[in-house]
Amino acid sequence: MVGVPGKSKGCSTCRRRKKGCDQKRPICGQCASSGFVCGGYKRDRTFILHPASKEVEKAIFLPYARSIAGPLPGSLNQTAIQAQCRSLFWDLYMPQGECACRDAFLIRCGHPMNWAELIQDVSSQDSSLEEAFSALTISRVGQANKDVRLVHESSKIYGRALKELQEALFDPKRMYSDQILMACMLLGLYEVFEGPAFQSRSWLTHAAGAARLVQLRGPERHQHWAAHHPFLASRIPTVYASILQRKSTYLATEEWLTIPWIKMGHRTYFDLLTDTTTLVPGFLEKFDLLRESDSDIGQDLIQLLSDCKTIQLKMDRWRDGTKKGATPRLQKHDPNDPDGYPFETDLWFENHLFVHARVVYYACSLTLAELGDDIVQALELRGHKVPESMSPTTLKEILSADRYASNICRTVPYCLQPDMGAWGANIINFPANLAYFYYQRIGRSDATKWLEKAFERVKQRGVHAEHVFNELLFQLRERDEPNFHLKRESSAETTESGESPGSIPSLSSTATTFIYEDPSKAYYDASNDPD
Numbered sequence: 001m002v003g004v005p006g007k008s009k010g011c012s013t014c015r016r017r018k019k020g021c022d023q024k025r026p027i028c029g030q031c032a033s034s035g036f037v038c039g040g041y042k043r044d045r046t047f048i049l050h051p052a053s054k055e056v057e058k059a060i061f062l063p064y065a066r067s068i069a070g071p072l073p074g075s076l077n078q079t080a081i082q083a084q085c086r087s088l089f090w091d092l093y094m095p096q097g098e099c100a101c102r103d104a105f106l107i108r109c110g111h112p113m114n115w116a117e118l119i120q121d122v123s124s125q126d127s128s129l130e131e132a133f134s135a136l137t138i139s140r141v142g143q144a145n146k147d148v149r150l151v152h153e154s155s156k157i158y159g160r161a162l163k164e165l166q167e168a169l170f171d172p173k174r175m176y177s178d179q180i181l182m183a184c185m186l187l188g189l190y191e192v193f194e195g196p197a198f199q200s201r202s203w204l205t206h207a208a209g210a211a212r213l214v215q216l217r218g219p220e221r222h223q224h225w226a227a228h229h230p231f232l233a234s235r236i237p238t239v240y241a242s243i244l245q246r247k248s249t250y251l252a253t254e255e256w257l258t259i260p261w262i263k264m265g266h267r268t269y270f271d272l273l274t275d276t277t278t279l280v281p282g283f284l285e286k287f288d289l290l291r292e293s294d295s296d297i298g299q300d301l302i303q304l305l306s307d308c309k310t311i312q313l314k315m316d317r318w319r320d321g322t323k324k325g326a327t328p329r330l331q332k333h334d335p336n337d338p339d340g341y342p343f344e345t346d347l348w349f350e351n352h353l354f355v356h357a358r359v360v361y362y363a364c365s366l367t368l369a370e371l372g373d374d375i376v377q378a379l380e381l382r383g384h385k386v387p388e389s390m391s392p393t394t395l396k397e398i399l400s401a402d403r404y405a406s407n408i409c410r411t412v413p414y415c416l417q418p419d420m421g422a423w424g425a426n427i428i429n430f431p432a433n434l435a436y437f438y439y440q441r442i443g444r445s446d447a448t449k450w451l452e453k454a455f456e457r458v459k460q461r462g463v464h465a466e467h468v469f470n471e472l473l474f475q476l477r478e479r480d481e482p483n484f485h486l487k488r489e490s491s492a493e494t495t496e497s498g499e500s501p502g503s504i505p506s507l508s509s510t511a512t513t514f515i516y517e518d519p520s521k522a523y524y525d526a527s528n529d530p531d
Contacts, residue, residue, distance in 0.1 A: 248282030
């Protein structure tokens with residue numbers, strides 16, 4: 001590697017756009033006025049390899065979103081590969097074009113829009129973090145360009161990263177560092193992208209590991225920005241994993257809902273939504289425990305149904321407090337869709353921040369709606385009368401599984417468009433799985449077939465999302481049993497693998513994101529408005 005004299009000292013965004021940069025800091029005036037995310041002034045590194053044949057150059061300097069013809073040559077400079085792949089990774093992963101956020105306020109505030117900005121600011125990076133980020137970036141570029149050689153190289157680096165992480169977790173001086181937490185979360189993201197890894201359900205292991213590491217660190221360690229950011233990024237994956245396991249999460253406790261924000265000064269609207277969603281897994285666990293009880297649980301079930309209704313109404317107030325620019329708009333679906341789209345319209349969004357918030361809302365609302373149906377059936381089977389205020393007709397207006405499942409499906413076309421990058425498929429995958437299993441349970445094959453085809457197309461872009469449809473959740477198979485709503489077998493019963501049946505993770509658990517975005521500046525709280 002050599003320094004190249006004469007390079008522009010402007011920010012990376014202006015250099016890439018070939019625009020003049022006034023070099024104002026921290027955000028240049030050109031980017032602020034044009035609505036672009038200022039990439040900062042960290043000097044790009046230029047790598048010159050000697051000797052370098054044309055074949056080697058084509059293999060290393062991968063063109064954006066274009067497949068490489070032929071395998072990589074036998075000898076490559078690994079440092080150059082890592083640097084080049086890191087520079088390409090975020091273009092392949094994060095949303096581009098009209099899907100990217102260009103909020104001038106966020107740009108002026110220097111809010112970090114992705115993990116790249118955070119990781120680049122970490123000084124003295126731990127070797128586990130270095131290896132994890134290298135494995136992730138090389139894998140994504142290799143998958144996007146259908147380059148087996150790069151994917152194979154990434155798997156070797158991934159193995160080293162796992163070993164480094166394991167050693168760090170046994171080192172009292174390293175295990176609580178911010179770098180180790182970031183490394184753990186990046187390896188979880190690697191599992192999302194590597195199709196074969198889905199078969200081992202490694203993502204859930206990493207998600208649980210990251211959640212446990214956050215818990216062991218304690219809420220006080222997540223008050224400064226370097227640790228607060230990955231803490232925020234870990235919350236939705238933790239909630240999703242807890243929903244799959246039907247177990248409550250520590251994130252719902254008072255200390256975890258307050259202490260990490262003491263020094264941050266404010267809560268974003270996305271934070272407020274996530275705060276509410278942390279309660280959902282606990283409702284699932286409580287219902288399962290009630291079903292195991294031999295005592296009269298009628299009043300407890302009624303109270304749980306009331307709690308579900310209360311939380312849904314709270315999330316609905318969050319939804320209704322969304323500014324017009326951040327709400328989805330209806331768009332007529334392409335009538336020539338060869339896959340047989342089961343709905344007439346799509347839901348379209350201004351940018352990736354707003355769609356992320358909505359799919360979390362839809363996923364948790366669908367979970368509550370299905371739980372509400374289960375509670376009502378359990379009450380009826382036990383001969384208990386449901387209060388008029390929570391009759392099935394009344395609840396249908398609030399807890400409507402069909403409405404949320406259809407909203408998820410109508411969001412899929414936006415999330416899977418090329419401009420949303422791999423990140424779009426990543427954030428919609430878990431909600432789409434919930435919708436898929438709902439439609440499979442009620443026998444609506446047109447919706448399930450369309451979803452399968454939609455994610456099959458994503459695979460062609462190097463995102464192995466279609467694996468999530470290969471098997472059903474154990475809970476969904478269990479729901480078809482006649483005595484499901486009466487009493488289930490003891491939770492102590494385990495499968496051959498030693499897992500509790502109710503906690504067997506679906507392959508759908510591989511589809512979450514560790515990127516945290518902040519849509520708060522386009523939201524306001526309607527509940528504070530005058531009547």
